[in-house]
Amino acid sequence: MSWFQKLMPSRIRTEGGKSRKVPDGLWTKCKACEAVLYRPELERALMVCPKCDHHMALTGRARLAAFLDEDGRIELGQNLRPTDPLRFRDTKRYRDRLIAAQKSTGETDAMVVMRGALMELPLTACAFDFKFMGGSMGSVVGERFMVGVNSALEHRQPLVCFASSGGARMQEGLFSLMQMAKTSAGLAKMAEAGLPFVSVLTHPTTGGVSASLGMLGDINVAEPNALIGFAGPRVIEQTVREQLPEGFQRSEFLLEKGAIDLIVDRRELRAKLHQLLSLLMGGRGDGRLREGPVESIDAAVEESPADGVD
Protein backbone atom coordinates (compact mmCIF):
# COMPACT_ATOMS: atom_id res chain seq x y z
CA MET A 1 0.00 0.00 0.00
CA SER A 2 1.42 3.42 -0.90
CA TRP A 3 1.92 6.22 1.63
CA PHE A 4 -0.91 8.04 -0.04
CA GLN A 5 -3.37 5.22 0.40
CA LYS A 6 -2.34 4.69 3.98
CA LEU A 7 -3.40 8.25 4.66
CA MET A 8 -6.82 7.81 3.20
CA PRO A 9 -9.46 7.00 5.78
CA SER A 10 -10.47 3.35 5.60
CA ARG A 11 -14.05 4.03 4.59
CA ILE A 12 -12.99 5.54 1.30
CA ARG A 13 -10.02 3.29 0.71
CA THR A 14 -10.43 0.78 -2.06
CA GLU A 15 -9.60 -2.64 -0.75
CA GLY A 16 -9.21 -3.84 -4.29
CA GLY A 17 -6.90 -6.78 -3.88
CA LYS A 18 -9.43 -9.17 -2.43
CA SER A 19 -12.31 -9.11 -4.86
CA ARG A 20 -10.78 -7.85 -8.07
CA LYS A 21 -7.45 -8.20 -9.76
CA VAL A 22 -7.50 -4.68 -11.21
CA PRO A 23 -8.91 -2.17 -8.71
CA ASP A 24 -10.54 1.06 -9.72
CA GLY A 25 -8.31 4.05 -9.67
CA LEU A 26 -5.16 2.30 -10.74
CA TRP A 27 -5.00 4.66 -13.67
CA THR A 28 -5.52 8.39 -13.62
CA LYS A 29 -5.90 10.74 -16.54
CA CYS A 30 -4.01 14.02 -16.35
CA LYS A 31 -6.52 16.82 -16.82
CA ALA A 32 -3.93 19.04 -18.44
CA CYS A 33 -2.31 16.77 -21.04
CA GLU A 34 -4.74 13.83 -20.96
CA ALA A 35 -1.92 11.37 -20.47
CA VAL A 36 -3.06 8.15 -18.79
CA LEU A 37 -0.89 7.71 -15.73
CA TYR A 38 -0.15 4.78 -13.49
CA ARG A 39 -1.51 5.83 -10.13
CA PRO A 40 1.21 4.47 -7.81
CA GLU A 41 3.84 6.16 -9.92
CA LEU A 42 1.85 9.40 -9.90
CA GLU A 43 1.61 9.26 -6.14
CA ARG A 44 5.32 8.75 -5.85
CA ALA A 45 5.68 11.94 -7.87
CA LEU A 46 3.40 13.71 -5.36
CA MET A 47 0.56 13.92 -7.87
CA VAL A 48 2.57 15.87 -10.40
CA CYS A 49 2.07 14.66 -13.95
CA PRO A 50 5.40 13.25 -15.14
CA LYS A 51 4.48 14.11 -18.73
CA CYS A 52 3.48 17.76 -18.45
CA ASP A 53 4.32 18.75 -14.85
CA HIS A 54 0.71 19.61 -14.12
CA HIS A 55 0.28 19.83 -10.33
CA MET A 56 -2.83 17.96 -9.27
CA ALA A 57 -4.67 18.57 -6.03
CA LEU A 58 -3.37 17.11 -2.77
CA THR A 59 -5.41 16.78 0.39
CA GLY A 60 -4.14 18.64 3.44
CA ARG A 61 -3.12 15.41 5.10
CA ALA A 62 -1.30 14.06 2.05
CA ARG A 63 0.41 17.43 1.71
CA LEU A 64 1.85 17.32 5.20
CA ALA A 65 2.75 13.65 4.84
CA ALA A 66 4.74 14.50 1.74
CA PHE A 67 6.29 17.59 3.26
CA LEU A 68 7.29 16.65 6.80
CA ASP A 69 9.88 14.09 7.85
CA GLU A 70 8.26 10.78 8.64
CA ASP A 71 9.49 10.70 12.22
CA GLY A 72 8.10 12.73 15.05
CA ARG A 73 5.00 14.25 13.52
CA ILE A 74 2.35 15.33 16.00
CA GLU A 75 -1.04 16.47 14.84
CA LEU A 76 -2.38 19.57 16.60
CA GLY A 77 -5.84 21.02 17.08
CA GLN A 78 -7.63 17.76 16.31
CA ASN A 79 -10.08 18.36 19.10
CA LEU A 80 -11.65 21.38 17.39
CA ARG A 81 -15.03 20.88 15.74
CA PRO A 82 -17.11 23.23 13.58
CA THR A 83 -20.50 24.46 14.75
CA ASP A 84 -23.35 26.20 13.00
CA PRO A 85 -23.65 29.57 14.77
CA LEU A 86 -26.19 31.01 12.31
CA ARG A 87 -28.20 27.81 11.76
CA PHE A 88 -27.38 28.55 8.16
CA ARG A 89 -29.37 27.08 5.38
CA ASP A 90 -29.14 27.69 1.65
CA THR A 91 -30.11 24.91 -0.71
CA LYS A 92 -28.82 22.61 2.04
CA ARG A 93 -28.32 23.06 5.73
CA TYR A 94 -24.76 23.98 6.76
CA ARG A 95 -24.88 21.16 9.27
CA ASP A 96 -25.60 18.67 6.51
CA ARG A 97 -22.88 20.13 4.33
CA LEU A 98 -20.42 19.70 7.20
CA ILE A 99 -21.44 16.09 7.76
CA ALA A 100 -21.17 15.33 4.04
CA ALA A 101 -17.74 16.95 3.83
CA GLN A 102 -16.56 15.08 6.91
CA LYS A 103 -17.75 11.79 5.43
CA SER A 104 -16.22 12.32 2.01
CA THR A 105 -12.85 13.59 3.26
CA GLY A 106 -12.47 11.81 6.58
CA GLU A 107 -11.44 15.18 8.05
CA THR A 108 -13.26 17.26 10.66
CA ASP A 109 -12.62 20.58 8.91
CA ALA A 110 -10.60 22.14 6.10
CA MET A 111 -7.22 22.39 7.82
CA VAL A 112 -4.65 19.95 9.17
CA VAL A 113 -1.85 21.15 11.46
CA MET A 114 1.23 19.22 12.52
CA ARG A 115 4.41 19.87 14.39
CA GLY A 116 7.32 17.98 13.01
CA ALA A 117 10.52 18.48 11.10
CA LEU A 118 11.68 19.23 7.59
CA MET A 119 14.96 17.41 6.93
CA GLU A 120 15.55 17.59 10.66
CA LEU A 121 14.68 21.28 10.92
CA PRO A 122 11.92 21.50 13.54
CA LEU A 123 8.84 23.40 12.41
CA THR A 124 5.07 23.59 12.47
CA ALA A 125 3.09 23.20 9.27
CA CYS A 126 -0.55 23.78 8.32
CA ALA A 127 -2.32 22.67 5.18
CA PHE A 128 -5.72 23.57 3.82
CA ASP A 129 -7.90 20.83 2.39
CA PHE A 130 -9.66 22.09 -0.71
CA LYS A 131 -11.87 19.01 -0.82
CA PHE A 132 -13.45 20.09 2.46
CA MET A 133 -15.97 22.73 1.37
CA GLY A 134 -13.52 24.36 -1.03
CA GLY A 135 -10.93 24.80 1.70
CA SER A 136 -13.06 27.59 3.08
CA MET A 137 -11.88 29.31 6.25
CA GLY A 138 -14.36 29.17 9.09
CA SER A 139 -13.84 29.31 12.84
CA VAL A 140 -12.10 25.92 13.09
CA VAL A 141 -9.66 26.69 10.28
CA GLY A 142 -8.81 30.03 11.91
CA GLU A 143 -8.39 28.47 15.33
CA ARG A 144 -6.29 25.58 13.99
CA PHE A 145 -4.06 28.04 12.21
CA MET A 146 -3.63 29.82 15.55
CA VAL A 147 -2.82 26.49 17.22
CA GLY A 148 -0.08 26.24 14.60
CA VAL A 149 1.10 29.81 15.28
CA ASN A 150 1.14 29.17 19.02
CA SER A 151 3.07 25.94 18.55
CA ALA A 152 5.65 27.81 16.48
CA LEU A 153 5.85 30.60 19.08
CA GLU A 154 6.16 28.19 21.98
CA HIS A 155 8.84 26.05 20.39
CA ARG A 156 10.49 28.98 18.60
CA GLN A 157 10.06 27.32 15.23
CA PRO A 158 9.21 28.53 11.75
CA LEU A 159 5.67 28.13 10.47
CA VAL A 160 4.77 26.95 6.98
CA CYS A 161 1.25 27.06 5.56
CA PHE A 162 0.02 25.40 2.37
CA ALA A 163 -2.98 27.36 1.18
CA SER A 164 -5.68 26.19 -1.18
CA SER A 165 -8.98 27.82 -0.50
CA GLY A 166 -11.86 29.62 -2.10
CA GLY A 167 -11.88 32.09 0.78
CA ALA A 168 -13.97 32.68 3.86
CA ARG A 169 -16.75 30.22 4.69
CA MET A 170 -19.96 32.08 3.97
CA GLN A 171 -22.06 29.75 6.11
CA GLU A 172 -20.42 31.08 9.26
CA GLY A 173 -21.13 34.69 8.34
CA LEU A 174 -19.03 37.34 10.05
CA PHE A 175 -17.35 34.71 12.23
CA SER A 176 -15.51 33.54 9.14
CA LEU A 177 -14.56 37.05 8.01
CA MET A 178 -13.05 37.64 11.45
CA GLN A 179 -10.73 34.67 10.97
CA MET A 180 -8.83 36.88 8.54
CA ALA A 181 -8.16 39.37 11.33
CA LYS A 182 -7.40 36.63 13.83
CA THR A 183 -4.87 34.74 11.72
CA SER A 184 -3.18 37.97 10.59
CA ALA A 185 -2.82 39.10 14.20
CA GLY A 186 -1.17 35.77 14.97
CA LEU A 187 1.30 36.33 12.15
CA ALA A 188 2.08 39.78 13.56
CA LYS A 189 3.12 37.99 16.77
CA MET A 190 5.33 35.63 14.76
CA ALA A 191 7.04 38.60 13.14
CA GLU A 192 7.58 40.28 16.52
CA ALA A 193 9.07 37.06 17.89
CA GLY A 194 11.47 36.95 14.93
CA LEU A 195 10.13 33.67 13.63
CA PRO A 196 9.68 33.11 9.91
CA PHE A 197 6.41 32.34 8.21
CA VAL A 198 6.51 30.85 4.74
CA SER A 199 3.27 30.83 2.80
CA VAL A 200 3.00 28.25 0.05
CA LEU A 201 0.18 29.15 -2.31
CA THR A 202 -1.30 26.25 -4.22
CA HIS A 203 -4.11 25.99 -6.73
CA PRO A 204 -6.45 27.71 -6.08
CA THR A 205 -6.08 30.37 -3.37
CA THR A 206 -8.49 33.28 -3.50
CA GLY A 207 -10.65 35.57 -1.40
CA GLY A 208 -10.26 35.87 2.32
CA VAL A 209 -7.41 33.37 2.61
CA SER A 210 -5.38 35.10 -0.05
CA ALA A 211 -6.25 38.46 1.55
CA SER A 212 -4.97 37.43 4.96
CA LEU A 213 -2.49 34.72 5.92
CA GLY A 214 -1.87 33.69 2.30
CA MET A 215 -0.09 36.88 1.31
CA LEU A 216 1.62 37.50 4.64
CA GLY A 217 4.57 35.16 4.28
CA ASP A 218 8.02 36.52 5.00
CA ILE A 219 8.48 34.52 1.86
CA ASN A 220 5.57 33.77 -0.45
CA VAL A 221 6.05 30.67 -2.58
CA ALA A 222 3.67 29.35 -5.22
CA GLU A 223 3.34 26.07 -7.04
CA PRO A 224 3.43 26.41 -10.84
CA ASN A 225 0.32 27.64 -12.63
CA ALA A 226 -1.76 28.01 -9.46
CA LEU A 227 -4.70 30.43 -9.56
CA ILE A 228 -4.04 33.03 -6.86
CA GLY A 229 -5.91 36.27 -6.37
CA PHE A 230 -8.32 38.33 -4.33
CA ALA A 231 -11.38 38.22 -6.57
CA GLY A 232 -12.19 35.15 -8.62
CA PRO A 233 -11.78 35.51 -12.40
CA ARG A 234 -15.53 35.28 -12.99
CA VAL A 235 -16.25 38.16 -10.64
CA ILE A 236 -13.60 40.28 -12.33
CA GLU A 237 -14.95 39.43 -15.78
CA GLN A 238 -18.42 40.49 -14.69
CA THR A 239 -17.05 43.74 -13.28
CA VAL A 240 -14.82 44.81 -16.14
CA ARG A 241 -16.95 43.12 -18.83
CA GLU A 242 -14.05 41.87 -20.83
CA GLN A 243 -12.20 38.61 -21.18
CA LEU A 244 -9.19 38.26 -18.97
CA PRO A 245 -5.82 37.65 -20.59
CA GLU A 246 -4.38 34.15 -20.64
CA GLY A 247 -2.40 33.42 -17.50
CA PHE A 248 -4.05 36.20 -15.50
CA GLN A 249 -3.80 35.52 -11.72
CA ARG A 250 -1.59 32.49 -12.27
CA SER A 251 1.64 31.99 -10.29
CA GLU A 252 3.81 33.20 -13.16
CA PHE A 253 1.70 36.39 -13.39
CA LEU A 254 2.08 36.99 -9.65
CA LEU A 255 5.82 36.51 -9.84
CA GLU A 256 5.96 39.01 -12.70
CA LYS A 257 3.86 41.52 -10.74
CA GLY A 258 5.96 41.16 -7.61
CA ALA A 259 3.42 39.46 -5.35
CA ILE A 260 5.41 36.29 -4.68
CA ASP A 261 9.07 35.48 -4.21
CA LEU A 262 9.39 32.30 -6.19
CA ILE A 263 7.65 29.43 -7.92
CA VAL A 264 8.70 25.97 -6.81
CA ASP A 265 7.88 22.60 -8.32
CA ARG A 266 6.16 20.44 -5.71
CA ARG A 267 8.81 17.75 -6.04
CA GLU A 268 11.45 20.27 -5.01
CA LEU A 269 9.53 21.94 -2.20
CA ARG A 270 11.13 20.07 0.68
CA ALA A 271 14.62 20.91 -0.42
CA LYS A 272 13.81 24.50 -1.32
CA LEU A 273 11.94 25.26 1.88
CA HIS A 274 14.68 23.66 3.92
CA GLN A 275 17.18 25.89 2.20
CA LEU A 276 15.09 29.02 2.83
CA LEU A 277 14.16 28.23 6.42
CA SER A 278 17.63 27.19 7.49
CA LEU A 279 18.94 30.46 6.08
CA LEU A 280 16.17 32.49 7.72
CA MET A 281 16.81 30.78 11.05
CA GLY A 282 20.56 31.05 10.48
CA GLY A 283 20.85 34.42 12.20
CA ARG A 284 20.48 32.75 15.59
CA GLY A 285 23.17 31.43 17.91
CA ASP A 286 26.63 32.01 16.59
CA GLY A 287 25.24 32.69 13.13
CA ARG A 288 27.13 29.71 11.66
CA LEU A 289 25.09 27.33 9.52
CA ARG A 290 25.43 23.70 10.36
CA GLU A 291 25.77 21.03 7.70
CA GLY A 292 22.28 20.35 6.39
CA PRO A 293 20.99 16.82 6.07
CA VAL A 294 20.62 15.56 2.53
CA GLU A 295 17.19 15.08 1.02
CA SER A 296 16.23 11.46 0.90
CA ILE A 297 12.60 10.89 0.05
CA ASP A 298 12.34 12.34 -3.40
CA ALA A 299 14.71 10.00 -5.05
CA ALA A 300 12.06 9.81 -7.74
CA VAL A 301 12.94 13.33 -8.77
CA GLU A 302 15.78 13.38 -11.20
CA GLU A 303 16.99 16.90 -10.73
CA SER A 304 16.58 17.34 -7.03
CA PRO A 305 18.46 20.42 -5.93
CA ALA A 306 18.93 18.85 -2.50
CA ASP A 307 22.68 18.63 -2.79
CA GLY A 308 22.75 22.36 -3.25
CA VAL A 309 21.15 22.90 0.10
CA ASP A 310 22.82 24.20 3.22
Add this chain to the structure above:
Amino acid sequence: MTSNHLDFEQPIVELEAKLAELRNVGTSQELNLDEEIQRLEAKCAERIESVFSGLTDWQVSQMARHPERPYTLDYIPRVFDRFQELHGDRMFADDHAIVGGLAAIDGRACMVIGHQKGRDTKEKIHRNFGMPRPEGYRKAKRLMEMANRFGLPIFTFIDTPGAYPGVGAEERGQSEAIARNLLVMARLRVPIICTVIGEGGSGGALAIGVGDRTNMLQYSIYSVISPEGCASILYKSADKAEIAAGALGLTAEKLKAQGLIDSVIREPLGGAHRNPDEMAQRLKELLVSQLETLDRMTDSERLEARYDRLMQLGALERE
Protein backbone atom coordinates in the same frame (compact mmCIF):
# COMPACT_ATOMS: atom_id res chain seq x y z
CA MET B 1 -37.40 63.20 -3.38
CA THR B 2 -38.27 61.34 -6.53
CA SER B 3 -36.27 58.13 -6.71
CA ASN B 4 -34.15 58.78 -3.66
CA HIS B 5 -36.18 56.66 -1.33
CA LEU B 6 -36.80 52.96 -0.81
CA ASP B 7 -40.04 51.11 -1.53
CA PHE B 8 -40.95 50.78 2.09
CA GLU B 9 -40.37 54.49 2.63
CA GLN B 10 -43.02 55.28 0.01
CA PRO B 11 -45.97 55.75 2.44
CA ILE B 12 -43.82 57.99 4.61
CA VAL B 13 -42.71 60.04 1.63
CA GLU B 14 -46.30 60.45 0.47
CA LEU B 15 -47.43 61.65 3.88
CA GLU B 16 -44.52 64.06 4.05
CA ALA B 17 -45.39 65.46 0.61
CA LYS B 18 -48.96 66.03 1.74
CA LEU B 19 -47.69 67.70 4.88
CA ALA B 20 -45.40 70.01 2.92
CA GLU B 21 -48.28 70.96 0.66
CA LEU B 22 -50.50 71.76 3.59
CA ARG B 23 -47.82 73.89 5.16
CA ASN B 24 -47.47 75.79 1.90
CA VAL B 25 -51.17 76.41 1.72
CA GLY B 26 -51.18 77.38 5.38
CA THR B 27 -48.58 80.08 4.97
CA SER B 28 -49.76 81.46 1.65
CA GLN B 29 -53.48 81.75 2.35
CA GLU B 30 -53.34 82.39 6.05
CA LEU B 31 -55.87 79.67 6.64
CA ASN B 32 -55.64 78.00 9.96
CA LEU B 33 -54.57 74.50 9.11
CA ASP B 34 -52.53 74.00 12.26
CA GLU B 35 -54.78 71.33 13.57
CA GLU B 36 -54.72 69.38 10.33
CA ILE B 37 -50.96 69.76 10.10
CA GLN B 38 -50.49 68.52 13.63
CA ARG B 39 -52.72 65.57 12.92
CA LEU B 40 -50.70 64.71 9.85
CA GLU B 41 -47.39 65.14 11.66
CA ALA B 42 -48.47 62.72 14.30
CA LYS B 43 -49.68 60.30 11.68
CA CYS B 44 -46.37 60.62 9.84
CA ALA B 45 -44.31 59.92 12.95
CA GLU B 46 -46.54 56.98 13.73
CA ARG B 47 -46.10 55.63 10.21
CA ILE B 48 -42.33 55.96 10.37
CA GLU B 49 -42.27 54.16 13.65
CA SER B 50 -44.44 51.32 12.43
CA VAL B 51 -42.40 50.89 9.23
CA PHE B 52 -39.08 51.02 11.03
CA SER B 53 -39.99 48.88 13.99
CA GLY B 54 -40.26 45.81 11.82
CA LEU B 55 -37.57 46.13 9.16
CA THR B 56 -36.45 42.84 7.68
CA ASP B 57 -32.73 42.15 7.33
CA TRP B 58 -33.03 42.85 3.63
CA GLN B 59 -34.67 46.20 4.31
CA VAL B 60 -31.87 47.03 6.75
CA SER B 61 -29.40 46.15 3.97
CA GLN B 62 -31.19 48.59 1.71
CA MET B 63 -31.05 51.24 4.42
CA ALA B 64 -27.31 50.68 4.73
CA ARG B 65 -27.03 51.55 1.04
CA HIS B 66 -29.67 54.26 1.06
CA PRO B 67 -28.93 56.86 -1.65
CA GLU B 68 -29.25 59.63 0.94
CA ARG B 69 -27.31 57.90 3.69
CA PRO B 70 -24.61 60.09 5.25
CA TYR B 71 -21.10 59.09 4.15
CA THR B 72 -17.74 59.52 5.89
CA LEU B 73 -17.27 63.08 4.62
CA ASP B 74 -20.74 63.96 5.93
CA TYR B 75 -19.79 62.84 9.43
CA ILE B 76 -16.27 64.23 9.60
CA PRO B 77 -17.23 67.94 9.87
CA ARG B 78 -20.00 67.08 12.34
CA VAL B 79 -17.87 64.90 14.61
CA PHE B 80 -14.37 66.33 14.20
CA ASP B 81 -12.83 69.74 13.71
CA ARG B 82 -9.62 70.98 12.11
CA PHE B 83 -9.81 68.13 9.58
CA GLN B 84 -7.15 68.19 6.90
CA GLU B 85 -7.35 65.48 4.29
CA LEU B 86 -4.05 63.84 3.32
CA HIS B 87 -3.57 62.13 0.01
CA GLY B 88 -1.76 59.27 -1.64
CA ASP B 89 -0.01 56.02 -0.83
CA ARG B 90 3.43 57.34 -1.91
CA MET B 91 3.76 54.38 -4.26
CA PHE B 92 1.18 54.54 -6.98
CA ALA B 93 -1.78 56.87 -6.63
CA ASP B 94 -4.37 58.55 -4.47
CA ASP B 95 -7.43 56.36 -4.14
CA HIS B 96 -10.61 58.41 -3.83
CA ALA B 97 -12.62 55.51 -2.38
CA ILE B 98 -10.77 55.99 0.91
CA VAL B 99 -10.32 59.37 2.56
CA GLY B 100 -8.17 60.12 5.55
CA GLY B 101 -6.43 62.85 7.39
CA LEU B 102 -5.56 64.63 10.61
CA ALA B 103 -8.32 66.06 12.75
CA ALA B 104 -9.32 66.80 16.31
CA ILE B 105 -12.11 65.32 18.40
CA ASP B 106 -13.15 66.93 21.63
CA GLY B 107 -9.88 68.84 21.80
CA ARG B 108 -7.78 65.80 21.05
CA ALA B 109 -5.64 65.36 17.92
CA CYS B 110 -6.37 62.17 15.98
CA MET B 111 -6.33 60.41 12.61
CA VAL B 112 -9.55 59.79 10.72
CA ILE B 113 -9.88 57.26 7.89
CA GLY B 114 -12.97 56.09 6.05
CA HIS B 115 -14.43 54.70 2.87
CA GLN B 116 -16.12 57.33 0.76
CA LYS B 117 -18.99 56.79 -1.67
CA GLY B 118 -20.26 59.31 -4.20
CA ARG B 119 -23.65 60.98 -4.20
CA ASP B 120 -24.29 61.72 -7.90
CA THR B 121 -23.17 59.73 -10.92
CA LYS B 122 -20.06 61.78 -11.49
CA GLU B 123 -18.95 61.55 -7.88
CA LYS B 124 -19.86 57.87 -7.70
CA ILE B 125 -17.43 57.19 -10.50
CA HIS B 126 -14.82 59.46 -8.92
CA ARG B 127 -15.14 57.49 -5.68
CA ASN B 128 -15.35 54.18 -7.54
CA PHE B 129 -18.60 53.45 -5.66
CA GLY B 130 -16.63 53.28 -2.44
CA MET B 131 -14.63 50.26 -3.62
CA PRO B 132 -10.93 50.79 -2.84
CA ARG B 133 -8.01 49.54 -4.86
CA PRO B 134 -4.74 48.50 -3.20
CA GLU B 135 -3.47 52.09 -3.14
CA GLY B 136 -6.46 53.03 -0.96
CA TYR B 137 -5.56 50.45 1.66
CA ARG B 138 -1.91 51.44 1.43
CA LYS B 139 -2.81 55.09 1.95
CA ALA B 140 -4.81 54.03 5.01
CA LYS B 141 -1.84 52.03 6.27
CA ARG B 142 0.50 54.97 5.74
CA LEU B 143 -1.78 57.27 7.72
CA MET B 144 -2.28 54.74 10.50
CA GLU B 145 1.45 54.18 10.87
CA MET B 146 1.90 57.94 10.97
CA ALA B 147 -0.71 58.17 13.71
CA ASN B 148 1.14 55.46 15.60
CA ARG B 149 4.42 57.39 15.36
CA PHE B 150 2.83 60.52 16.77
CA GLY B 151 0.63 58.86 19.38
CA LEU B 152 -2.66 59.84 17.73
CA PRO B 153 -5.75 57.67 18.21
CA ILE B 154 -7.32 56.36 15.00
CA PHE B 155 -10.99 56.48 14.05
CA THR B 156 -12.13 54.52 11.02
CA PHE B 157 -15.48 54.65 9.24
CA ILE B 158 -16.50 51.65 7.21
CA ASP B 159 -18.83 52.00 4.23
CA THR B 160 -17.96 49.90 1.20
CA PRO B 161 -19.55 47.24 -0.98
CA GLY B 162 -16.11 45.61 -0.94
CA ALA B 163 -12.60 45.91 -2.30
CA TYR B 164 -12.62 46.57 -6.05
CA PRO B 165 -12.42 43.38 -8.12
CA GLY B 166 -10.57 44.73 -11.15
CA VAL B 167 -7.60 43.81 -13.29
CA GLY B 168 -5.35 46.63 -12.08
CA ALA B 169 -6.28 45.98 -8.45
CA GLU B 170 -5.20 42.37 -8.83
CA GLU B 171 -1.99 43.34 -10.60
CA ARG B 172 -1.06 45.69 -7.79
CA GLY B 173 -1.75 43.12 -5.07
CA GLN B 174 -5.24 43.69 -3.68
CA SER B 175 -4.88 40.64 -1.42
CA GLU B 176 -1.57 41.75 0.01
CA ALA B 177 -2.80 45.29 0.62
CA ILE B 178 -5.77 44.04 2.64
CA ALA B 179 -3.77 41.37 4.46
CA ARG B 180 -1.01 43.80 5.41
CA ASN B 181 -3.50 46.18 7.00
CA LEU B 182 -4.95 43.36 9.11
CA LEU B 183 -1.49 42.51 10.37
CA VAL B 184 -0.44 46.11 10.99
CA MET B 185 -3.67 47.19 12.71
CA ALA B 186 -3.42 44.29 15.14
CA ARG B 187 -0.19 45.74 16.54
CA LEU B 188 -0.45 49.56 16.38
CA ARG B 189 0.11 50.99 19.85
CA VAL B 190 -2.51 53.75 19.62
CA PRO B 191 -6.25 53.29 20.28
CA ILE B 192 -8.24 52.27 17.20
CA ILE B 193 -12.02 52.68 17.10
CA CYS B 194 -13.88 51.36 14.05
CA THR B 195 -17.46 52.19 13.14
CA VAL B 196 -19.54 50.72 10.36
CA ILE B 197 -21.69 53.61 9.10
CA GLY B 198 -23.23 51.92 6.06
CA GLU B 199 -22.07 48.83 4.21
CA GLY B 200 -19.42 46.63 5.78
CA GLY B 201 -18.52 44.64 2.69
CA SER B 202 -16.23 41.75 3.54
CA GLY B 203 -12.42 41.96 3.39
CA GLY B 204 -12.61 45.40 1.83
CA ALA B 205 -14.30 46.62 5.00
CA LEU B 206 -12.21 44.64 7.48
CA ALA B 207 -9.03 46.10 5.96
CA ILE B 208 -9.69 49.28 7.96
CA GLY B 209 -11.70 47.48 10.64
CA VAL B 210 -9.28 45.89 13.11
CA GLY B 211 -9.11 47.72 16.42
CA ASP B 212 -10.05 48.04 20.06
CA ARG B 213 -13.74 48.71 19.49
CA THR B 214 -16.13 47.92 16.65
CA ASN B 215 -19.37 49.87 16.46
CA MET B 216 -22.22 49.78 14.01
CA LEU B 217 -24.95 52.26 13.26
CA GLN B 218 -28.35 50.68 13.78
CA TYR B 219 -29.16 50.31 10.07
CA SER B 220 -25.72 49.41 8.84
CA ILE B 221 -24.63 45.91 7.83
CA TYR B 222 -21.40 43.94 8.15
CA SER B 223 -20.99 40.73 6.22
CA VAL B 224 -18.56 38.20 4.85
CA ILE B 225 -20.25 38.56 1.46
CA SER B 226 -23.01 40.74 0.02
CA PRO B 227 -26.50 39.23 0.11
CA GLU B 228 -26.47 39.27 -3.71
CA GLY B 229 -23.12 37.51 -3.89
CA CYS B 230 -24.18 34.91 -1.36
CA ALA B 231 -27.44 34.34 -3.24
CA SER B 232 -25.77 33.81 -6.58
CA ILE B 233 -23.17 31.40 -5.17
CA LEU B 234 -25.13 29.40 -2.62
CA TYR B 235 -28.71 29.78 -3.79
CA LYS B 236 -27.68 29.80 -7.45
CA SER B 237 -29.81 32.88 -8.08
CA ALA B 238 -29.18 36.57 -7.37
CA ASP B 239 -32.93 36.99 -6.83
CA LYS B 240 -32.60 35.22 -3.51
CA ALA B 241 -30.68 38.15 -2.00
CA GLU B 242 -33.54 38.84 0.36
CA ILE B 243 -33.33 35.33 1.81
CA ALA B 244 -29.54 35.43 1.89
CA ALA B 245 -29.63 38.71 3.84
CA GLY B 246 -31.67 36.96 6.51
CA ALA B 247 -29.40 33.92 6.60
CA LEU B 248 -26.12 35.84 6.86
CA GLY B 249 -26.97 37.51 10.18
CA LEU B 250 -25.52 40.80 8.96
CA THR B 251 -27.45 43.37 11.00
CA ALA B 252 -25.99 45.33 13.90
CA GLU B 253 -28.47 43.81 16.29
CA LYS B 254 -27.67 40.21 15.32
CA LEU B 255 -23.93 40.79 15.33
CA LYS B 256 -24.12 42.38 18.76
CA ALA B 257 -26.03 39.35 20.03
CA GLN B 258 -23.28 37.09 18.67
CA GLY B 259 -20.65 39.15 20.46
CA LEU B 260 -18.98 40.15 17.19
CA ILE B 261 -19.31 43.92 17.71
CA ASP B 262 -19.24 46.16 20.78
CA SER B 263 -21.94 48.78 20.32
CA VAL B 264 -24.99 49.51 18.23
CA ILE B 265 -25.61 53.24 17.78
CA ARG B 266 -29.33 54.02 17.54
CA GLU B 267 -30.30 56.00 14.48
CA PRO B 268 -32.76 58.90 14.50
CA LEU B 269 -36.34 57.99 13.64
CA GLY B 270 -36.44 56.83 10.03
CA GLY B 271 -32.69 56.46 9.69
CA ALA B 272 -29.49 58.51 9.78
CA HIS B 273 -30.30 60.38 6.55
CA ARG B 274 -33.37 61.97 8.13
CA ASN B 275 -31.25 63.69 10.71
CA PRO B 276 -27.50 63.56 10.08
CA ASP B 277 -26.76 66.12 12.79
CA GLU B 278 -28.40 64.06 15.48
CA MET B 279 -26.75 60.91 14.15
CA ALA B 280 -23.34 62.57 14.22
CA GLN B 281 -23.95 63.79 17.76
CA ARG B 282 -24.73 60.29 18.99
CA LEU B 283 -21.74 58.93 17.13
CA LYS B 284 -19.45 61.54 18.62
CA GLU B 285 -20.63 60.89 22.16
CA LEU B 286 -19.86 57.20 21.85
CA LEU B 287 -16.46 57.75 20.21
CA VAL B 288 -15.39 60.22 22.88
CA SER B 289 -16.45 57.93 25.71
CA GLN B 290 -14.79 54.89 24.14
CA LEU B 291 -11.59 56.86 23.65
CA GLU B 292 -11.66 57.88 27.31
CA THR B 293 -11.92 54.23 28.34
CA LEU B 294 -9.10 53.18 26.03
CA ASP B 295 -6.93 56.07 27.19
CA ARG B 296 -7.03 54.77 30.71
CA MET B 297 -5.15 51.64 29.61
CA THR B 298 -1.43 51.50 28.99
CA ASP B 299 -0.30 50.78 25.43
CA SER B 300 0.66 47.23 26.27
CA GLU B 301 -2.58 46.55 28.15
CA ARG B 302 -4.54 47.80 25.17
CA LEU B 303 -2.50 45.76 22.72
CA GLU B 304 -2.94 42.65 24.77
CA ALA B 305 -6.67 43.23 25.12
CA ARG B 306 -6.98 43.80 21.37
CA TYR B 307 -5.10 40.59 20.66
CA ASP B 308 -7.20 38.60 23.12
CA ARG B 309 -10.40 39.94 21.56
CA LEU B 310 -9.21 38.84 18.12
CA MET B 311 -8.27 35.40 19.41
CA GLN B 312 -11.73 34.88 20.89
CA LEU B 313 -13.45 35.38 17.54
CA GLY B 314 -14.93 32.12 16.40
CA ALA B 315 -17.74 29.67 16.95
CA LEU B 316 -16.48 26.17 17.58
CA GLU B 317 -16.53 23.21 19.90
CA ARG B 318 -13.69 21.42 21.63
CA GLU B 319 -13.83 17.68 22.05
